[in-house]
Amino acid sequence: xxxxxxxxxxxxxxxxxAFRPETAAPMRELAEILLRGPGSxxxxxxxxxxxxxxxxxxCYFCQTSHRAAAAHHAGxxxxxxxxxxxxxxxxxxxxxxxxxxxxxxxxxQGGKNVSPEDIQRARQHGATDLExxxxxxxxxxxxxxxxxxxxxxxxxxxDDSNLYDEMGAxxxxxxxxxxxxxxxxxx
Amino acid sequence: xxxxxxxxxxxxxxxxxxxxxxxxxxxxxLVDVLLRGPHTLSPGERELIGAYVSARNDCAYCQAIHGxxxxxxxxxxxELVRSVKQDFExxxxxxxxxxxxxxxxxxxESxxxxxxxxxxxxxxEGATDFExxxxxxxxxxxxxxxxxxxxxxxxxxxNPxxxxxxxxxxxAEGYTAVTAGITYxxxxxxx
Numbered sequence: 348x349x350x351x352x353x354x355x356x357x358x359x360x361x362x363x364x365a366f367r368p369e370t371a372a373p374m375r376e377l378a379e380i381l382l383r384g385p386g387s388x389x390x391x392x393x394x395x396x397x398x399x400x401x402x403x404x405x406c407y408f409c410q411t412s413h414r415a416a417a418a419h420h421a422g423x424x425x426x427x428x429x430x431x432x433x434x435x436x437x438x439x440x441x442x443x444x445x446x447x448x449x450x451x452x453x454x455x456q457g458g459k460n461v462s463p464e465d466i467q468r469a470r471q472h473g474a475t476d477l478e479x480x481x482x483x484x485x486x487x488x489x490x491x492x493x494x495x496x497x498x499x500x501x502x503x504x505x506d507d508s509n510l511y512d513e514m515g516a517x518x519x520x521x522x523x524x525x526x527x528x529x530x531x532x533x534x
Numbered sequence: 535x536x537x538x539x540x541x542x543x544x545x546x547x548x549x550x551x552x553x554x555x556x557x558x559x560x561x562x563x564l565v566d567v568l569l570r571g572p573h574t575l576s577p578g579e580r581e582l583i584g585a586y587v588s589a590r591n592d593c594a595y596c597q598a599i600h601g602x603x604x605x606x607x608x609x610x611x612x613e614l615v616r617s618v619k620q621d622f623e624x625x626x627x628x629x630x631x632x633x634x635x636x637x638x639x640x641x642x643e644s645x646x647x648x649x650x651x652x653x654x655x656x657x658x659e660g661a662t663d664f665e666x667x668x669x670x671x672x673x674x675x676x677x678x679x680x681x682x683x684x685x686x687x688x689x690x691x692x693n694p695x696x697x698x699x700x701x702x703x704x705x706a707e708g709y710t711a712v713t714a715g716i717t718y719x720x721x722x723x724x725x
Contacts, residue, residue: 350648350650350653350666351653351663351666351667352663363667363671366663366667367664367667367668367671369567369571370564370567370568370668370671372560372563373560373561373563373564373567374560374564376559376560376563377557377560377561377564380556380557380560381557384556404644404645405644405646406645450685453685454681454685457591457592457680457681457684458593458680458681458682458683458684458685458686459592459684461537461684461685461686461687463537466537466538476538476539476553477553477554479537479538480538480550480553480554480686481554481557483681483682483685483686484550484554484557484682486681486685487677487678487679487680487681487682487685488678490674490677490678490681491674491675491677491678492674493645493674494641494642494644494645494670494673494674494677495645495670495671495674496645497644497645497646497648498637498640498641498645498646498648498670498673498674499645499648499667499670500648
């Protein structure tokens with residue numbers, strides 16, 4: 348049960364967004380820019396970074412919904428995103444993305460953990476400053492979203508792969524500005 | 535030295551915000567709504583929550599600037615800010631704010647650390663659902679900001695006067711207005 352009286356039947360972050368639309372608007376916009384805005388990293392890659400950080404933070408709602416979003420983007424699949432979640436050094440992704448995931452893993456623990464060597468490795472594999480910046484901010488932002496979702500003990504449907512698959516498809520195709528979660532309200 | 539090329543002489547979070555104005559805008563809007571928007575918690579109380587979480591995150595820039603803004607809102611009482619950062623349970627603040635800071639401390643570790651007992655305590659001290667919600671989100675947001683600032687190894691000035699002066703400007707104009715005054719680099723905005 349949620350810690351506070353959130354709108355019923357809305358899953359995860361969508362219930363908290365509905366409770367406080369004033370903070371929801373910039374939070375949705377930030378996710379939209381970071382995960383779906385113009386960028387040299389594909390949306391599948393960016394969603395995989397988000398899913399990886401949410402997995403490390405053990406946030407079921409975020410990792411399951413963003414896993415589905417990553418799978419629904421071009422170049423993504425459930426198999427690939429799960430390989431990244433659980434063992435990215437051996438996942439079939441680019442060396443650049445592995446280096447960026449290493450940075451994201453450090454940010455998840457604490458910003459100070461990122462070393463010049465981590466950055467150098469990413470650069471050697473072709474990462475630009477903007478890609479490094481966005482990786483750090485995606486990881487940092489999901490340390491916010493994950494804490495928001497779990498800190499309020501939001502309603503989290505479990506073992507409902509259809510629900511999350513449909514949610515992920517909407518996140519990938521329609522994005523984060525439209526309150527996609529409302530359509531995911533439980534009957 | 536910052537991990538990536540940021541504008542020189544621009545301290546803390548403002549360096550990466552100049553590099554990436556697209557993300558800076560919603561981030562500053564969120565900060566403004568949470569810390570300065572209409573509320574039953576005073577701006578000073580909300581800044582104390584931010585300063586406390588930043589101190590626990592060991593983020594030099596965030597704790598210095600938000601500590602200075604908190605003190606500015608609290609009649610310049612820097613000693614109170616220090617005592618909250620060090621040991622809020624014995625600081626000269628309300629029982630309600632102590633209970634909210636206890637929730638913020640849990641959120642900082644992990645959202646899952648917040649217990650029904652933590653929330654009950656806050657309610658018994660008079661906290662509303664809205665105040666509990668915003669405490670959780672303020673704490674979560676500062677876990678983002680601290681990681682952003684330190685994850686890019688941004689520059690944090692050491693002179694406390696820098697933060698006092700900046701705090702006065704933030705208190706008067708807000709976060710959105712302060713960054714809106716930045717001349718952004720046009721080279722990155724099309725990336």
